Amino acid sequence: MSKIKLLLVDDHGPLRRALREGLEATGQVQVVGEAATGEGAIARALELDMDVILMDVQLQDPLIGRNARSGVGAAVAIRRERPRMPVVFYSIQDDDEYYREFRASGILTHYAYVRKSNYLLPGMLVPLLRDAVNGRSLVDPEIEDRVQEVRDLDEQSPRALLEPNELRVAELMAQGMTNEQIAARLNLHDKRAVSRTNGRIYAAWGLSENAVDDKVARARATLIYLHNRMIMWDENGVALIQDRRGEWVPFYKEE
Numbered sequence: 169m170s171k172i173k174l175l176l177v178d179d180h181g182p183l184r185r186a187l188r189e190g191l192e193a194t195g196q197v198q199v200v201g202e203a204a205t206g207e208g209a210i211a212r213a214l215e216l217d218m219d220v221i222l223m224d225v226q227l228q229d230p231l232i233g234r235n236a237r238s239g240v241g242a243a244v245a246i247r248r249e250r251p252r253m254p255v256v257f258y259s260i261q262d263d264d265e266y267y268r269e270f271r272a273s274g275i276l277t278h279y280a281y282v283r284k285s286n287y288l289l290p291g292m293l294v295p296l297l298r299d300a301v302n303g304r305s306l307v308d309p310e311i312e313d314r315v316q317e318v319r320d321l322d323e324q325s326p327r328a329l330l331e332p333n334e335l336r337v338a339e340l341m342a343q344g345m346t347n348e349q350i351a352a353r354l355n356l357h358d359k360r361a362v363s364r365t366n367g368r369i370y371a372a373w374g375l376s377e378n379a380v381d382d383k384v385a386r387a388r389a390t391l392i393y394l395h396n397r398m399i400m401w402d403e404n405g406v407a408l409i410q411d412r413r414g415e416w417v418p419f420y421k422e423e
Contacts, residue, residue, distance in 0.1 A: 171198040172297050175216055177209040177239065178224040187222070190290035197294060205229040206237030206245075213246040213253065220297050221246070225259035225266050225281075240269045247275075254278040254300035258287060259311075267311070282308040326398045329372040337365045341386060342393040374400060 174191065176199050178184040184202060191197040201216045203209040206227045213221065223243060229236035237245070243255045257279065259266065270281060280296040286308055287293055296306060327335055333354075340350045347366070351359035366386070370376040373392050375385045391407070392399050399419060400408050407419040 169196070171196060172220060172294070172301065173198050173200045173216075173218045174297065175199075175201045175203065175209070175212055175218045175221045177203045177206075177221060177227070177242070179204045179226075179228045180224075187290065191222075191293065194290055194294055197290075197297065205232075206239065206242035207232075209239070209242040210237075210245050214249055219301050220254040220256065222256050222258065222293065222297065225257050225270075238266060238269060240266065240273050240275075243275065243279075244273050252278045252303075254297075254303075255280075256293065256296045256300050257281040258284050258293075260284045277305055278303050280306040280308075281311050282306070283310055286310070325396055326373050326392050327396055330369060334365055334369050334372070337362060338369050338389060338393045341366070341369075342390045373398070 174197050176184060176188055176191075178187065181204070184204070188199045188202065192199060200218050201212045203212045204227070206229065209221070209223065209227075221243070223239040225239040227236060227239055227242070239257055239259075243253075243257070246253050246255075255275075255278070257270070259281075260283070278300050280300055282296065287296070299306060327338075330338060336354065337350055340353060345353065347362040348359050350356075350362045354362075356362065366382075366389075367376065369389055370385050373389060375388055388399065388401065397409055400416065402408060408416040409419045411417050
């Protein structure tokens with residue numbers, strides 16, 4: 169069986185070296201290139217003769233900072249030039265944004281997405297690499313559960329119930345701005361427009377149905393915006409959210 173020609177992408181130097189040594193020690197993998205960033209992965213992928221990429225999902229890039237391209241973003245860019253290039257994603261991160269990005273990427277085949285903690289040994293990665301090369305796909309069950317959880321959250325997103333101008337007002341409200349400050353930021357001629365918009369936000373999120381004053385409604389709207397989850401409050405002021413079975417349960421667990 170021929171060796172798998174691999175591009176190894178990980179921003180952690182010592183781990184990358186250990187992976188290279190471990191994978192090559194199996195006798196089934198030849199690491200033909202390495203990269204530490206998303207941009208570096210794209211550049212190397214376009215110049216190398218390789219079969220598959222082993223790609224960390226979170227890739228730090230000191231030159232770019234917060235706008236650094238993730239492993240998923242790098243894979244999407246690579247596949248524009250090299251369609252269906254096999255990729256095995258592995259990650260220690262449990263961040264909604266990575267799962268959301270992966271779900272939106274449109275990657276359908278020739279991939280695996282697994283947790284590092286579940287595939288610690290190089291020998292465990294080799295079958296994933298071969299399967300990806302052969303067009304098969306795998307999502308770690310733990311990750312599949314989290315991707316589904318993110319999908320459910322997005323489908324129930326309270327932000328999706330707002331028009332763009334209402335969403336912008338909710339964002340500024342959540343930043344702690346007063347109506348006057350929001351009106352000034354948005355260059356509104358009449359600051360009462362913000363108050364009217366607040367009313368639309370409260371109605372969309374079911375906050376106007378409760379006998380609460382504007383300060384309470386504002387605080388609750390801020391919580392809903394920041395968590396991007398629909399929250400309701402019972403007569404005792406206990407915040408409730410829906411669990412995966414659709415039942416309303418306390419949002420904050422009592423210690």
